[in-house]
Amino acid sequence: MKKLIDINADLGEGTGNDKSIMPLVSSCSIACGGHFGNEETMRTAIQLAKKNEVKVGAHPSFPDRDNFGRKVMSITKSELTAAVFDQLLHFYAVCETEETEVHHVKLHGALYNLAAKDAPTADAVVEAIVATKARPKLYVPFNSILAKKAENLLPLVYEAFIDRRYNNDLSLVTRNIPNAVINSPQAAWEQLFQMLSEGCVSTISAEKKEITATTFCIHSDHTHSVAILQYIREQIKKHAMKLL
Numbered sequence: 001m002k003k004l005i006d007i008n009a010d011l012g013e014g015t016g017n018d019k020s021i022m023p024l025v026s027s028c029s030i031a032c033g034g035h036f037g038n039e040e041t042m043r044t045a046i047q048l049a050k051k052n053e054v055k056v057g058a059h060p061s062f063p064d065r066d067n068f069g070r071k072v073m074s075i076t077k078s079e080l081t082a083a084v085f086d087q088l089l090h091f092y093a094v095c096e097t098e099e100t101e102v103h104h105v106k107l108h109g110a111l112y113n114l115a116a117k118d119a120p121t122a123d124a125v126v127e128a129i130v131a132t133k134a135r136p137k138l139y140v141p142f143n144s145i146l147a148k149k150a151e152n153l154l155p156l157v158y159e160a161f162i163d164r165r166y167n168n169d170l171s172l173v174t175r176n177i178p179n180a181v182i183n184s185p186q187a188a189w190e191q192l193f194q195m196l197s198e199g200c201v202s203t204i205s206a207e208k209k210e211i212t213a214t215t216f217c218i219h220s221d222h223t224h225s226v227a228i229l230q231y232i233r234e235q236i237k238k239h240a241m242k243l244l
Contacts, residue, residue, distance in 0.1 A: 001197045006215040006244040007232065008139070008159070010059055010108065012037055012045035015221045022048050024229035026243040027055035027215065029106040029139070032091035034061035034083065035069025042094045049100070056100050057136065060087040060128075061108035069109040077124045084111075084128035092132065104157065105129055106139035106217075107146075113171065116144035126150045142170065142212045160195055160213035162188050162232070163222050165204045170211060173204050180204075183224050185231035192216055192232060193239075214244075 011018045012030035022028065030045045031037035049056045061069030063083045075083070088105065095102050107115055107125060115122045122145045129138065130153055139159045140147040147156055163182045165173040173180035182188045195201055195216070200208045218225050236243065 001239075002214070003241050004244050005196065005236070005241060006055075006157075007162075007229070008057075008106070008215050008217050009220050009225070009229075010106070010217070011049075011220050012041050012059070013220060014041070017220050017225060018045060018048055020226045021220055021229060022052045022054055024226070024233055025054060025218075027057060027103060029057040029059035029104070029108075030091065031059050031061075031108070032087040034063045034087050034111075035065060035067075035108055039090070039094055042091060043098065046095060046098045046100050050098065055103035056095065057104035057106055057139070058088055058091040058102060059106055059108050060084045060091075060111070060125075062111050063087075064110075069111065072110045072114055077120050080121065080124040081128045081131070084125055085131055088128065088132050088134075092134065102134060102136045104137040104139055106159070112141075115146040116141045116171070119145055119149065122146040122149040126153060129154060139215060139217075157215050158213045159215045159217055160201065160211055162192050162216050162218045163225070163228060164219075166201050166209065166211075168203050168205060168207055168209060170201075170209055177204075181222065182228075185224065185228045188218075188228045189232050189235050193235070196241075 007025045008027040009021050009025045011028045013036045062073040137157045138154045139157050142158045201211045
């Protein structure tokens with residue numbers, strides 16, 4: 001079983017939880033203007049991450065503030081590349097002034113889900129990242145189209161979710177379906193521990209599916225995110241594990 005793991009959260013999204021969550025994670029993905037955020041919110045989150053020695057990543061999305069980046073936008077591949085490129089450049093510029101390394105890039109919401117299964121979308125995202133001339137790590141779902149498109153161009157980190165249930169194809173269960181979100185700290189830990197110890201996850205239909213990950217995400221807008229993270233930190237310590 002893995003003894004070193006990374007717990008990440010999506011921050012800088014205006015949830016009001018950043019100060020409580022940041023000390024409990026080891027990496028964070030910060031909204032950079034697509035679904036939320038501006039220079040001030042990025043800078044505040046980056047400074048908070050530095051204070052807590054948390055690795056910093058960019059969290060680009062569809063340029064859709066009205067829907068918080070949670071709906072697929074009908075835009076061209078070139079428009080999507082340009083949108084992600086602009087978000088990354090903006091974020092990189094703030095990181096540079098804060099003398100902070102950009103550790104990774106992780107997509108947000110509908111863009112994350114679509115790039116995992118749609119080749120043109122994945123291509124658009126990879127092209128945007130490569131065009132910045134930087135080579136941050138890319139957080140990707142296991143066995144996704146995005147992982148396949150990026151594997152020879154960027155260093156990959158496989159990601160799984162602590163607070164969401166999985167379908168049999170390893171996509172996340174849609175939020176409007178009952179039990180799609182895991183609210184119990186104990187249940188969240190059980191899912192994480194199963195992924196760490198068995199290399200699999202129990203789907204919403206009770207099937208076990210192989211999954212590989214070294215970084216595990218919790219959503220900052222989850223009502224019980226702080227309680228879940230506190231419980232997981234306790235369990236990590238009990239099992240002689242450490243955060244990266």
